[in-house]
Amino acid sequence: MKFSVMVNEGPYNHQASDSAYHFTKAVLQAGHEVFRVFFYHDGVNNGTRLTTPPQDDRNVVARWSELAVEHKVDLVVCVAAAQRRGIADADEAKRNGKNADNIAEGFRISGLGQLIEAGIVSDRLVEFGD
Amino acid sequence: MPTVKKMMYVNRRAPHGTGYALEGLEVVLIGTAFEQEVCMAFIGDGVYQIMQGQDTRAAGMKNFSPTYKALGDYDVTRLYVEQESLSERGLSVDDLMPLTYEDEDDDWAEKPSVQVIVRKELSQIMAAQDVLFNF
Incomplete structure (x- = not known):
């Protein structure tokens, strides 16, 4: 079965990103396909590589990055939501006249059309949020 | 596709x-480009989104409520409002914006987009969907 996942809350304050991660991993381990993970609302905050959690805690962002690298999962951060919250890749930073970018490995920034597309082509779109 | x-x-x-x-409204607007069979539901405090006469100036927030009036032009013509959610909040359909669309199958007659329906009926419509986006 083809799944897509939507993450609507940021890391650490809310379990949505943790649950979405465990769900995505379980889907892959069960042999299903994950077409895309889409980060929206405060969920875009899962895509900053500047996250520095205490060493005795999980690294939510790094976990997603590892999943993207290991399983070629498409992690997409919504551009409009990202602009509001200060998440940028090199292109976005340049386009908006910012002096830094912070996107984490394995994430890419794109538009809301990617979410609609995920809803259309996937057998299930599973949303994690409040 | x-x-x-x-x-x-x-x-x-x-x-x-x-x-x-x-x-959430931004997703609806972008989604119109994909020409899917879309509708919206307003439940719980969501019914406040389409209240008439919103004035956000004192709160310093952007008043995006006029955007809902454009939905009809983008073929988003079915806005289901849950009756129980209105009643629980002391509201009626008269408190909502008179949102409309022009029906191309009926000589572009102007028709109301808002349909107030009871929870049971809404749950049936919900169950018939392929994709739900929750906001």
Whole structure:
């Protein structure tokens, strides 16, 4: 079965990103396909590589990055939501006249059309949020 | 991508206390480009999103409520409002914006987009969808 996942809350304050991660991993381990993970609302905050959690805690962002690298999962951060919250890749930073970018490995920034597309082509779109 | 799916955007929150309503509406507008069979539902505090006469100036928030009036032009013509949610809040359909669309199959007659329906009926419509987006 083809799944897509939507993450609507940021890391650490809310379990949505943790649950979405465990769900995505379980889907892959069960042999299903994950077409895309889409980060929206405060969920875009899962895509900053500047996250520095205490060493005795999980690294939510790094976990997603590892999943993207290991399983070629498409992690997409919504551009409009990202602009509001200060998440940028090199292109976005340049386009908006910012002096830094912070996107984490394995994430890419794109538009809301990617979410609609995920809803259309996937057998299930599973949303994690409040 | 020839697939046409039934998609419902479920709005559950008041408009200005969180960003969910505004960003949810942005998804609806972008989604219109994909020509799917879409509708919206307003339940719980979500019914406040389409209240008449919203004035956000004192709160310093962006008033995006006029955007709902454009939905009809983008073929988003079915806005289901849950009767129980209105009643629980002391509201009626007269408190909502008179949102309309022009029906191309009926000589472009102007028709109301808002349909107030009871919870049981809404749950049946919800169950018939292919995709739900929750905001």
